[in-house]
Amino acid sequence: MARNTGARGYRPKQAHNFAQERHQQNQSDKMVAELKIKLLTD
Secondary structure, three states: OOOOOOOOOOOHHHHHHHHHHHHHHHOOOOOHHHHHHHHHHO
16 A cells, blocks of 8 residues: 655545545445335335
8 A cells, every 4th residue: 555655744635535435445336226126026
């Protein structure tokens, strides 16, 4: 993983944004709509 070092030092807002994007990518897609349809049709 890239370190937060460099000419501008540690940038917490940017680091937080990068972390949020990383976590968002790791989340699986929810199947709520499909499950509701399946439950209602059974």
